[in-house]
Amino acid sequence: MSVTDELLANNANYAQSFTGPLPLPPAKHVAVVACMDARINVYGVLGLGEGEAHVIRNAGGVVTEDEIRSLAISQRLLGTKEIILIHHTDCGMLTFTDDDFKHSIQRDTGVKPAWAAEAFSDLDEDVRQSIARIRNSPFVPVKDSIRGFVFDVATGKLNEVV
Amino acid sequence: MSVTDELLANNANYAQSFTGPLPLPPAKHVAVVACMDARINVYGVLGLGEGEAHVIRNAGGVVTEDEIRSLAISQRLLGTKEIILIHHTDCGMLTFTDDDFKHSIQRDTGVKPAWAAEAFSDLDEDVRQSIARIRNSPFVPVKDSIRGFVFDVATGKLNEVV
Numbered sequence: 001m002s003v004t005d006e007l008l009a010n011n012a013n014y015a016q017s018f019t020g021p022l023p024l025p026p027a028k029h030v031a032v033v034a035c036m037d038a039r040i041n042v043y044g045v046l047g048l049g050e051g052e053a054h055v056i057r058n059a060g061g062v063v064t065e066d067e068i069r070s071l072a073i074s075q076r077l078l079g080t081k082e083i084i085l086i087h088h089t090d091c092g093m094l095t096f097t098d099d100d101f102k103h104s105i106q107r108d109t110g111v112k113p114a115w116a117a118e119a120f121s122d123l124d125e126d127v128r129q130s131i132a133r134i135r136n137s138p139f140v141p142v143k144d145s146i147r148g149f150v151f152d153v154a155t156g157k158l159n160e161v162v
Numbered sequence: 163m164s165v166t167d168e169l170l171a172n173n174a175n176y177a178q179s180f181t182g183p184l185p186l187p188p189a190k191h192v193a194v195v196a197c198m199d200a201r202i203n204v205y206g207v208l209g210l211g212e213g214e215a216h217v218i219r220n221a222g223g224v225v226t227e228d229e230i231r232s233l234a235i236s237q238r239l240l241g242t243k244e245i246i247l248i249h250h251t252d253c254g255m256l257t258f259t260d261d262d263f264k265h266s267i268q269r270d271t272g273v274k275p276a277w278a279a280e281a282f283s284d285l286d287e288d289v290r291q292s293i294a295r296i297r298n299s300p301f302v303p304v305k306d307s308i309r310g311f312v313f314d315v316a317t318g319k320l321n322e323v324v
Contacts (some may be wrong), residue, residue, distance in 0.1 A: 004307055007209060011319065014207055020201070020315050026200040036216040037216070038184075038216055046262055050200070058220070067222070073255075084166055101238075105238070105301055108266075
């Protein structure tokens with residue numbers, strides 16, 4: 001049995017106690033941008049219930065064009081107003097450089113990615129970079145509450161970056 | 163008190179019973195790509211525990227360059243091998259067209275996004291499109307288990323797209 005099959009069996013259990021449907025727009029008018037890291041259970045970390053917040057995640061929790069697209073749709077079409085950014089300690093993005101990663105792909109496949117890998121060497125600085133990218137975008141209209149945090153994978157706490 | 167402050171108070175509760183740190187690589191060697199929709203609690207839907215799977219999310223759960231970047235990092239650096247794609251019923255991406263959305267941004271800001279909004283009109287077809295984009299990428303090395311589902315927001319069930 002694959003892991004996917006095992007998780008589908010879990011889903012059958014989940015559905016047994018599920019009550020829906022909830023409304024489409026997030027009830028708390030919040031969008032979260034977080035790293036894809038397996039240790040960040042965003043609903044648990046923030047005490048979110050189903051239907052309350054958009055959750056956008058990628059390698060690093062960085063803001064690239066696709067996060068701007070998602071935030072634009074979140075705010076313009078579905079009414080979110082606050083943005084929460086979450087990076088975390090012990091992040092994989094601290095362990096390599098863009099150049100090394102892209103050269104290793106080129107060695108293995110013959111093709112060098114045209115995109116940035118978005119590795120970083122300073123967590124707080126990269127949270128600030130993500131905030132700056134949102135502030136600099138004309139496509140995200142509501143910028144009154146954009147706050148950035150580093151999740152501590154040892155303690156479960158969010159520490160705000162200022 | 164902002165919603166962000168309220169969620170930070172929730173985090174203080176979460177941290178009280180938190181035990182960490184767990185290892186960085188996902189224990190179940192799975193990466194999930196899901197829509198950012200507030201009603202999809204990925205850890206709940208799949209019965210995942212902290213530390214088990216990478217979770218990548220955006221508007222639609224579509225595969226763009228940034229999801230390829232995240233999947234490349236997930237597989238090449240952190241050892242994931244299976245990919246689970248999750249779209250869902252009642253998706254916001256079914257309610258507009260790229261042209262209308264981009265023109266509305268252009269009207270409001272004077273700037274037309276250079277990116278695609280990635281709206282779609284058929285859920286199953288867009289899941290297949292996302293799978294096709296992964297299969298077509300040289301940067302995602304492991305393609306043995308790529309399965310796509312539509313989450314039913316009324317029942318909580320994942321239905322596989324074939």
